[in-house]
Amino acid sequence: MQQIFHEIKINTKGQGLYDFTNETASWINKQKINNGILNINILHTSASLVIQENADSDVLYDLKNFFNKLVPMENKLYKHTTEGKDDMPAHIKSALTNNQLTLSIKEKKLILGAWQGLYLFEHRIEKHTRLLSHHFIGD
Amino acid sequence: MQQIFHEIKINTKGQGLYDFTNETASWINKQKINNGILNINILHTSASLVIQENADSDVLYDLKNFFNKLVPMENKLYKHTTEGKDDMPAHIKSALTNNQLTLSIKEKKLILGAWQGLYLFEHRIEKHTRLLSHHFIGD
Amino acid sequence: MQQIFHEIKINTKGQGLYDFTNETASWINKQKINNGILNINILHTSASLVIQENADSDVLYDLKNFFNKLVPMENKLYKHTTEGKDDMPAHIKSALTNNQLTLSIKEKKLILGAWQGLYLFEHRIEKHTRLLSHHFIGD
Numbered sequence: 001m002q003q004i005f006h007e008i009k010i011n012t013k014g015q016g017l018y019d020f021t022n023e024t025a026s027w028i029n030k031q032k033i034n035n036g037i038l039n040i041n042i043l044h045t046s047a048s049l050v051i052q053e054n055a056d057s058d059v060l061y062d063l064k065n066f067f068n069k070l071v072p073m074e075n076k077l078y079k080h081t082t083e084g085k086d087d088m089p090a091h092i093k094s095a096l097t098n099n100q101l102t103l104s105i106k107e108k109k110l111i112l113g114a115w116q117g118l119y120l121f122e123h124r125i126e127k128h129t130r131l132l133s134h135h136f137i138g139d
Numbered sequence: 140m141q142q143i144f145h146e147i148k149i150n151t152k153g154q155g156l157y158d159f160t161n162e163t164a165s166w167i168n169k170q171k172i173n174n175g176i177l178n179i180n181i182l183h184t185s186a187s188l189v190i191q192e193n194a195d196s197d198v199l200y201d202l203k204n205f206f207n208k209l210v211p212m213e214n215k216l217y218k219h220t221t222e223g224k225d226d227m228p229a230h231i232k233s234a235l236t237n238n239q240l241t242l243s244i245k246e247k248k249l250i251l252g253a254w255q256g257l258y259l260f261e262h263r264i265e266k267h268t269r270l271l272s273h274h275f276i277g278d
Numbered sequence: 279m280q281q282i283f284h285e286i287k288i289n290t291k292g293q294g295l296y297d298f299t300n301e302t303a304s305w306i307n308k309q310k311i312n313n314g315i316l317n318i319n320i321l322h323t324s325a326s327l328v329i330q331e332n333a334d335s336d337v338l339y340d341l342k343n344f345f346n347k348l349v350p351m352e353n354k355l356y357k358h359t360t361e362g363k364d365d366m367p368a369h370i371k372s373a374l375t376n377n378q379l380t381l382s383i384k385e386k387k388l389i390l391g392a393w394q395g396l397y398l399f400e401h402r403i404e405k406h407t408r409l410l411s412h413h414f415i416g417d
Contacts, residue, residue, distance in 0.1 A: 003313050003417070005384055035142050036276070037178060039381075042391075044391055045391070046331075050238075052230060053185075053230055062216075062231070063234060066210070066231050070348075079336040082334075091331055091337050092344050095328050095374075096235055097235070098376070100329070101239065102241045104144070104178050104180060104274035133389045135382035137416070139140060175281070176315060189373050190378070191323050192369055198358045201358050202373060205349070209348075235373075241378055243283070253321075254323065276415075278279060
């Protein structure tokens with residue numbers, strides 16, 4: 001059994017879904033582990049992770065839009081307002097989606113459906129650098 | 140350490156929660172791994188996975204009903220409408236629940252609470268065949 | 279490769295978020311595994327798990343408050359009402375968050391962001407004892 005730890009940085013430019021499937025897949029491809037578990041954790045609580053459809057970009061637009069309506073950016077709704085009107089909604093959207101994804105790797109390939117991609121879901125308005133911990137365990 | 144990959148197919152007949160605990164448990168029971176991690180990924184983004192109460196079927200009805208009210212099937216709310224009025228809501232419900240579950244196996248048994256079952260949550264109206272990737276790693 | 283199974287009990291006193299990061303971290307620190315995967319499952323479906331900000335307790339208040347507004351405790355909305363007005367909403371909140379978390383351990387430390395903590399999210403009004411299965415696999 002081998003284990004490898006790695007960090008991938010994603011620069012975000014406001015709210016929306018950022019596909020990082022290729023970054024992860026190409027890193028996996030360079031490792032000496034063929035089969036195993038890949039555990040990805042986002043080290044922030046105002047952005048999150050989802051597996052979503054990668055075929056039609058309208059899906060990504062509708063997702064962002066739905067979450068913005070479900071969790072309004074209105075200071076009067078929250079006590080935690082010191083970090084900006086988008087911060088508390090970002091924590092809630094993070095709780096509604098995922099902070100981590102556990103994926104299976106078979107013969108150096110991510111097991112994903114034909115139309116699935118890995119997305120970082122940025123919930124903050126301003127630019128951010130987001131860190132994704134990658135932990136690959138297998139043989 | 141050993142690893143086994145497997146796929147379980149579930150035929151769904153419209154929206155609702157489908158218990159697949161027995162399919163998974165009986166497959167686990169036939170493997171030569173006694174203790175380990177079982178990673179289950181659904182290879183679709185319009186159906187999802189949840190661990191839920193298996194005692195009262197009203198819970199399953201209320202879950203389906205709640206998600207249908209939270210994410211209405213109305214084309215005017217979405218840009219992505221080409222695949223049917225239930226498709227974009229299905230992607231959103233998938234983002235609100237889980238695409239994957241990671242479970243612990245001890246002495247060939249799933250570690251679950253007394254009232255917990257594994258469910259596929261189908262969000263589409265028509266019949267579908269859903270694939271659940273199973274990846275068992277342990278010894 | 280080694281595997282260790284363990285259970286952590288958390289006594290809750292009504293709805294809210296309970297930080298168990300220290301319990302988990304101090305247990306990890308006593309084990310002979312240095313690097314590996316920690317799989318945590320809550321053995322209940324009326325309480326759940328989230329990774330959230332641990333800096334400002336207002337965030338925890340706002341989270342509890344948001345989920346209570348999103349999923350009202352009103353019997354007329356649900357069929358499953360025999361276990362109390364807070365039970366069906368608890369199952370729904372559990373489906374909207376997580377029943378399990380998979381974490382990475384590097385040199386006996388949880389990989390978490392600077393402001394991240396592990397929380398049990400209790401959705402029931404009365405006192406409960408909650409069991410968190412811990413399964414640590416690595417070397």
